[in-house]
Amino acid sequence: xxxxxxxxRETAAAVRAGQASAxxxxxxxxxxxxxxxxxLGAFLAVDEAGALAAAEAxxxxxxxxxxxxxxxGVPVAVxxxxxxxxxxxxxxxxILKGYIPPYDATAVxxxxxxxxxxxxxxNMDEMGMxxxxxxxxxxxxxxxxxxxxxxxxxxxxxxxAVAARLVPLSLGSDTGGSVRxxxxxxxxxxxxxxxxRVSRYxxxxxAGSMDTVGLLALDARDCALxxxxxxxxxxxxxxxxxxxxxxxxxxxxxxxxxxxxGLRIGLPRQLFQEPVDPAVKAAxxxxxxxxxxxxxxxxxxxxPALTYSLGVYxxxxxxxxxxxxxxxxxxxxxxxxxxxxxxxxxxEQSRGAGLGPEVKRRILLGxxxxxxxxxxSYYMQALRLRRVIKEELEQALSRYDLxxxxxxxxxxxxxxSWRAGTRAMYRGDFVALxxxxxxIPALSIPCGxxxxxxxxxxxxxxxxxxxxLLRAALAYQEAFDHHRRLPPVNAAGAxxxxxxxxxxxxxxxxxxxx
Amino acid sequence: MVQEGNPLxxxxxxxxxLARTARLAVSPAEAAALAEExxxxxxxxxxxxxxxxxxxxxxxxxxERPGExxxxxxxxxxxxxxxxxxxxxxCDGYFRVPxxxxxxxxxxxxx
Numbered sequence: 001x002x003x004x005x006x007x008x009r010e011t012a013a014a015v016r017a018g019q020a021s022a023x024x025x026x027x028x029x030x031x032x033x034x035x036x037x038x039x040l041g042a043f044l045a046v047d048e049a050g051a052l053a054a055a056e057a058x059x060x061x062x063x064x065x066x067x068x069x070x071x072x073g074v075p076v077a078v079x080x081x082x083x084x085x086x087x088x089x090x091x092x093x094x095i096l097k098g099y100i101p102p103y104d105a106t107a108v109x110x111x112x113x114x115x116x117x118x119x120x121x122x123n124m125d126e127m128g129m130x131x132x133x134x135x136x137x138x139x140x141x142x143x144x145x146x147x148x149x150x151x152x153x154x155x156x157x158x159x160x161a162v163a164a165r166l167v168p169l170s171l172g173s174d175t176g177g178s179v180r181x182x183x184x185x186x187x188x189x190x191x192x193x194x195x196x197r198v199s200r201y202x203x204x205x206x207a208g209s210m211d212t213v214g215l216l217a218l219d220a221r222d223c224a225l226x227x228x229x230x231x232x233x234x235x236x237x238x239x240x241x242x243x244x245x246x247x248x249x250x251x252x253x254x255x256x257x258x259x260x261x262g263l264r265i266g267l268p269r270q271l272f273q274e275p276v277d278p279a280v281k282a283a284x285x286x287x288x289x290x291x292x293x294x295x296x297x298x299x300x301x302x303x304p305a306l307t308y309s310l311g312v313y314x315x316x317x318x319x320x321x322x323x324x325x326x327x328x329x330x331x332x333x334x335x336x337x338x339x340x341x342x343x344x345x346x347x348e349q350s351r352g353a354g355l356g357p358e359v360k361r362r363i364l365l366g367x368x369x370x371x372x373x374x375x376x377s378y379y380m381q382a383l384r385l386r387r388v389i390k391e392e393l394e395q396a397l398s399r400y401d402l403x404x405x406x407x408x409x410x411x412x413x414x415x416x417s418w419r420a421g422t423r424a425m426y427r428g429d430f431v432a433l434x435x436x437x438x439x440i441p442a443l444s445i446p447c448g449x450x451x452x453x454x455x456x457x458x459x460x461x462x463x464x465x466x467x468x469l470l471r472a473a474l475a476y477q478e479a480f481d482h483h484r485r486l487p488p489v490n491a492a493g494a495x496x497x498x499x500x501x502x503x504x505x506x507x508x509x510x511x512x513x514x
Numbered sequence: 515m516v517q518e519g520n521p522l523x524x525x526x527x528x529x530x531x532l533a534r535t536a537r538l539a540v541s542p543a544e545a546a547a548l549a550e551e552x553x554x555x556x557x558x559x560x561x562x563x564x565x566x567x568x569x570x571x572x573x574x575x576x577x578e579r580p581g582e583x584x585x586x587x588x589x590x591x592x593x594x595x596x597x598x599x600x601x602x603x604x605c606d607g608y609f610r611v612p613x614x615x616x617x618x619x620x621x622x623x624x625x
Contacts, residue, residue, distance in 0.1 A: 102596040195576045209575045235584035241577065311561035318559075322536065329537070331609055336602035343612045344537070352539025360538060364529060364548060365555055367536045381562045383572030388565075390573060426558060439576020463576075 003490060005032075008074045008169045008222040009252055012115070015073035018062055022055035022073030026117050029075035032166045033119065036489055039147060041139045042160040044080050046120035047087050051075070054117045061115075069115030070249055071229060076111055077161040077170040080121040081128060082213070083202035084108055087118070091204045092126040092136040092154075095334045095354025105202025106237065107171055107213045107230045114229045119167060122157025127325070128175055128206040129358045130154050131429055132418060133182070137356055140415065143186060144487035145453055149412040152182030158216050159186040165490050169226055170216045175206045176313055177408075177432025179214035180444040184407035184456020187446045189473065189483060191215045191223045194463050195439030196241035198227075199234035207320035208239075210313075210436045219483050220445060220473035224248035227466060243464045251470065258475035261295035264400045265459075265472075268303040271405035271431050275424075283455040284406045287447035287476070291404075294479060296472075301400070305392045308385050309433040314426060315369055315382035316437075322366025325351075325359060390438040397440070397462045402472060405431050407444035407456030435460045445473045446482040454482070522560060523553040 006014065006025075014020035030048055037043050061068040078084060081091040083101035090096040104112065112118065125135035133141040133156025141156045143149040144164040151160040155172030159182035162170050172179040174192035183190025191214055198213040205211055213230065217223045228248040234240040267288065272281055292298045330336040330350025338349030355363070369378040396403060409428055419425070435442035440463050447457035457476075461469040477483055524532075526546045533540040540548065594607055603610040 099600055102592055102599060238581040238583070239575075239577070241579060242582065308562060308565055311559050314555065315559045315562055318555075326537075330602060331611055333600035334602070338539075339603070339612050341612075343614050346612060347537040348534075348539040351537060355538070360540070361548065361551055361555065363536050363538060364532045364540075365552055365559075367532045368524065368528075368552070368556075369559065371532075371535075377563055378559055380572055381565070381567065382559075383574060384567035384570040385562055385565055387570055387573035388567055390576060426555070437576070 003165070004486060005165045005168055007218050008071060009225050011074045011168060012070060012072045015058060015062065015115075016068060020073070022058035022117060023052060025073050026051050026055035026075055026119065029119055029167055036164055036166060039142065040144060040160050040164055040489070041141045042122055042157040042164070042166065043077070043120045044090065044092070044123050044138055044157070045088050047118065050087065051117050051119045054112065058115050058117070069113065070225065071111060072115035074116045074169055075119045075167040076116045077120055077122045077158055077167045078108060078118055079155050079158045079170070079172045080124055081173055081204040082108055082171055083204070084118060084121065087121060089121065089204070090138070091128070092124040092138065093355065093359070094137045095328045095350070097137075097335065099333050101202070103202060105213075106199035106234045108202065110230050111171070111226075116169075122155070122161055122170060124157055125154035125358070126356045127204070127321070127359050128154045128173060128178055129321070129362055131177065131181055131425070133157060134415065134418065135356060135358045143412045144489045145187060145412065146488070148414050149453070150185070150415060150418065152185035152408065152412060154178040154182075155214070155216065156182045159183055159188060159190065162186070162188045162216050162218060163487055165486070168218050169222055172214045172216050173203055174212050174214040174436070175210045176317060176436045177429050179216060180432050180442060180456065180458055181408045181429070183216055183444040184446075184458070185412035185454065187454030187483070187485065187487065189217050189219050189223055189443065189445050191227065191443040191466070191470075192435065192441060193227060193231065193466060194441045196239055197243065197441070197464065197466065198230050199237040199240040201234055201236040205324045207317045208324065209316065209320060219477050220443070220470050221252040221477075223443065224470045224474070225252040227470075246467050248467065248470065251467070251474070258471065258478055259295045260291060260472060260475050263296040263402065263472060265291060265296050265298045265402045265404050266301040266396055266400035267298065267404050268306055268396070269300055270303055270306040271434070275427055276406055276409040276431065277411070277450070279450040280406050280408070280410060280455050283448035283450060284404070284457050287457045288404055290480065291472070291476060294475060298404075301396060303392050303396055305385070305388045306434050309389060309437060310427060310430045312382045312385045312389065312437060313429070313433040315378050316386065318362045318366035319369050319379050320366070321359075321362045322364075322370065325355070325363050328354065330354070386437050389434060393434060393438045393440060393460075401461070401468055403460040405458045405460070407431065407458035411450050411453035411455060431458065439463060441466045441469055443469050443473055445476060446485075447476075447480075448482060522556060524549045524556065
């Protein structure tokens with residue numbers, strides 16, 4: 001079961017050429033899940049029958065000489081906050097236990113139409129609130145590089161599933177770093193597209209002004225291929241804008257080494273400061289030196305408004321979540337309690353029992369921040385700062401093609417060094433938040449290791465500038481192979497070194513678990 | 515100590531009131547723990563109050579393009595059966611909830 005797997009583009013090419021059967025590829029993925037996921041806990045549901053039926057349909061198209069699509073036969077895992085028709089979707093919450101969506105999210109429907117095979121739903125922090133996947137109501141997902149450590153979150157199941165080579169591609173969502181941070185902690189490539197690039201129809205919302213559907217893959221080429229499939233306007237989501245979709249699949253297939261001549265990369269000093277772990281910072285700086293060696297012009301810059309990102313984000317995400325979460329009321333779907341005592345008791349008891357502690361914290365905080373006395377001094381003030389942050393980033397991105405930072409301030413930390421609801425926990429998100437607030441695209445690529453755990457380099461680009469981001473990532477991955485290194489769960493039997501992966505939590509000075 | 519009236523901290527009583535506003539059942543013990551956690555979080559949010567951004571137009575969404583509407587054409591959507599399939603309680607094609615009026619008797623039909 002262990003070992004490496006084909007990328008999404010290799011899989012699709014083999015299936016399209018009739019050299020591989022989608023059914024056999026799907027069975028192999030299901031076997032890997034069966035063998036490894038009991039230790040990892042990446043999946044909340046595996047849809048064996050649905051996956052095999054979809055694979056069979058792909059094979060029939062190939063046999064009939066029809067075009068089976070650009071992702072023909074590619075096994076894909078989907079984060080459990082994206083609606084999948086007929087397949088339970090819980091967003092990691094007890095309030096949605098047993099909920100079966102009557103429709104597909106647009107991103108899911110587009111993957112299916114492209115020939116992808118949805119194999120199951122992945123674990124996540126409840127409603128997307130968290131950065132560890134420990135906040136799931138159902139199970140904890142382990143990091144494939146060290147089962148005693150968190151995978152990051154909230155798309156931790158989707159990240160672990162790709163990192164452990166159960167599937168080559170997964171869908172996630174990124175509100176405040178929930179694709180980039182777990183991608184970094186699991187040693188894979190994660191893309192948060194521009195706000196407006198991918199339809200959110202069928203995505204269970206956390207904060208509507210920041211939610212995006214993102215991609216997690218083995219490398220930037222596969223991200224490019226998959227982005228072309230899911231991107232583009234959607235008349236079911238007014239926020240999905242009519243921006244042209246590029247030939248990113250063509251880019252994914254381009255051969256040969258790539259230079260970065262003339263690419264200007266700015267490093268905001270504010271994103272390299274405490275609580276960024278010195279060893280993480282050193283690994284990221286080394287990767288940036290390597291990009292400079294490939295022809296990029298790399299220089300530091302000051303973006304002082306970014307220091308407000310954390311406060312602005314938590315005001316806005318809590319305010320928006322307190323409103324968004326009001327749909328979970330025990331009336332139209334989900335858990336219902338207390339209906340013998342009137343409708344107020346029904347709401348209160350269904351929500352009180354069905355929603356977990358982190359969701360309650362943010363609902364209550366948001367309710368407070370939006371209340372009469374606080375509205376102006378917190379919410380409106382945060383919205384003004386949001387514009388300042390966005391304009392500062394836009395100005396920087398007129399001088400630079402890309403901005404670079406760590407994708408997470410630390411490597412994945414041990415489960416036992418983490419405590420819910422602490423300020424240290426929230427602070428861990430801060431490097432991801434500027435791109436979220438400004439709506440610009442950003443990705444994380446593996447750029448090295450600290451004590452055996454992967455480190456992610458974050459690149460941010462101009463709105464709708466995914467192509468520049470992906471080209472830089474692709475060039476880096478042509479020259480360096482951190483993204484090809486297998487985690488111990490896959491390298492088992494190959495004599496993979498495990499030293500340095502066991503619980504030396506003391507070196508993680510990032511404030512987690514304080 | 516948490517003080518009443520201090521805008522930078524929340525008391526157990528205030529948390530109980532917020533929970534009522536948010537229609538969230540919270541026990542007194544939960545509320546005490548939440549008061550402490552939320553006070554910590556509020557401190558994190560407080561940094562936005564220090565910034566001088568007078569006169570800056572608030573930015574609600576990153577994209578300020580006007581939304582586009584699709585043509586208003588009738589097209590198939592969910593069937594009534596599909597829409598009600600996840601309902602905890604349904605009756606005659608409606609979602610059913612208890613009586614909306616406190617103390618009112620009756621069947622509590624949604625109509």
